[in-house]
Amino acid sequence: MLHDIxxxxxxxxxxAGLRFVPFVLFPEGKxxxxxxQRLSRVLPCAVMGMLLIYCLKGVSVISWPFGLPELxxxxxxxxxxxxxxxxxISILAGTLSYMVLIQTVFLS
Amino acid sequence: MSETTVNDEITANDEIKEKKTGGRTVKKAVIASIPxxxxxxxxxxxxxxxxxxxxxxxxxxxxxxxTIYAGSMQFVAVNLLSGGAxxxxxxxxxxxxxxxxxxxxxxxxxxxxGTGKKxxxxxxxxxxxxxxxxxGEVPRDVxxxxxxxxxxxxxxxYWITGSVIGALIxxxxxxxxxxxxxxxxxxxxxxxxxxxxxxxxHVPALLGLGITLLCLVIFGAENFLIPxxxxxVIVLCVIETIASR
Numbered sequence: 001m002l003h004d005i006x007x008x009x010x011x012x013x014x015x016a017g018l019r020f021v022p023f024v025l026f027p028e029g030k031x032x033x034x035x036x037q038r039l040s041r042v043l044p045c046a047v048m049g050m051l052l053i054y055c056l057k058g059v060s061v062i063s064w065p066f067g068l069p070e071l072x073x074x075x076x077x078x079x080x081x082x083x084x085x086x087x088x089i090s091i092l093a094g095t096l097s098y099m100v101l102i103q104t105v106f107l108s
Numbered sequence: 109m110s111e112t113t114v115n116d117e118i119t120a121n122d123e124i125k126e127k128k129t130g131g132r133t134v135k136k137a138v139i140a141s142i143p144x145x146x147x148x149x150x151x152x153x154x155x156x157x158x159x160x161x162x163x164x165x166x167x168x169x170x171x172x173x174x175t176i177y178a179g180s181m182q183f184v185a186v187n188l189l190s191g192g193a194x195x196x197x198x199x200x201x202x203x204x205x206x207x208x209x210x211x212x213x214x215x216x217x218x219x220x221x222g223t224g225k226k227x228x229x230x231x232x233x234x235x236x237x238x239x240x241x242x243x244g245e246v247p248r249d250v251x252x253x254x255x256x257x258x259x260x261x262x263x264x265x266y267w268i269t270g271s272v273i274g275a276l277i278x279x280x281x282x283x284x285x286x287x288x289x290x291x292x293x294x295x296x297x298x299x300x301x302x303x304x305x306x307x308x309x310h311v312p313a314l315l316g317l318g319i320t321l322l323c324l325v326i327f328g329a330e331n332f333l334i335p336x337x338x339x340x341v342i343v344l345c346v347i348e349t350i351a352s353r
């Protein structure tokens with residue numbers, strides 16, 4: 001219980017800290033270094049790629065079901081998003097299909 | 109008419125005018141934040157259900173949405189809490205997952221200039237969605253600073269409401285929720301796809317995927333994140349330094 005509360009507070013403090021960093025480092029009127037500006041443009045894409053792999057770290061491609069439910073659901077999410085450009089519909093469609101897949105088709 | 113009465117009249121007129129634009133600003137902020145409202149209510153509920161699924165009451169959903177207030181991080185936090193993570197690993201994980209917020213901050217430096225007392229809350233509440241909204245078009249005839257504030261505030265209210273509702277119905281839910289955690293993968297994939305479609309340079313995205321996959325193979329599922337992040341930052345710094353010459 002106490003451990004959990006401290007965990008939440010740590011995560012809150014680090015999150016807030018990260019959000020305040022730029023405003024502390026570059027107070028009103030101070031120029032932002034070129035490299036920081038360039039990094040700020042490319043880092044979000046790379047981090048999102050990293051987080052995707054993080055979500056899939058538990059998937060085994062060498063044993064049944066070989067990551068098939070994840071692959072199918074991800075194709076549904078991406079296709080849905082490219083088609084509709086709607087975050088909510090894509091997430092709902094992907095999550096519901098994934099739940100159906102692992103609860104019925106790909107029972108382990 | 110003496111000078112003071114003229115001044116008084118001007119202040120009175122200004123006050124009426126300010127009240128009018130103030131009301132309009134709130135209204136415009138509500139309208140602008142409707143897409144985030146639907147998203148946050150549903151995603152917040154998914155988070156709440158997931159949290160209840162691991163045996164945490166709605167108070168936890170409320171506390172987390174109030175203090176952490178970072179969508180994707182709160183999904184990760186469910187795993188960290190239920191897995192009894194150490195303080196250090198929780199801090200590092202937060203650092204990695206939310207590092208992108210530094211980037212959001214950098215691009216909001218100018219916008220948030222001169223926001224006074226509202227500035228700390230504006231910075232605290234800068235989530236992906238709020239960032240996206242405030243980077244969009246700001247409606248005309250509104251007080252910009254108040255508009256930023258209300259959009260930020262309303263977004264957090266939606267998120268808290270969604271997560272508490274989710275946690276409340278989650279503990280009462282009798283359907284099989286196996287696989288509901290895929291919502292997090294789906295969320296990241298949507299953001300990834302959106303970036304892929306809007307950003308011309310695909311090298312950073314591919315580097316992120318490639319480096320992390322490589323580190324996963326080398327370091328294993330328990331320890332790959334930190335080396336991945338460090339390598340990604342180093343490689344991007346090198347590439348950007350060379351490219352800027």
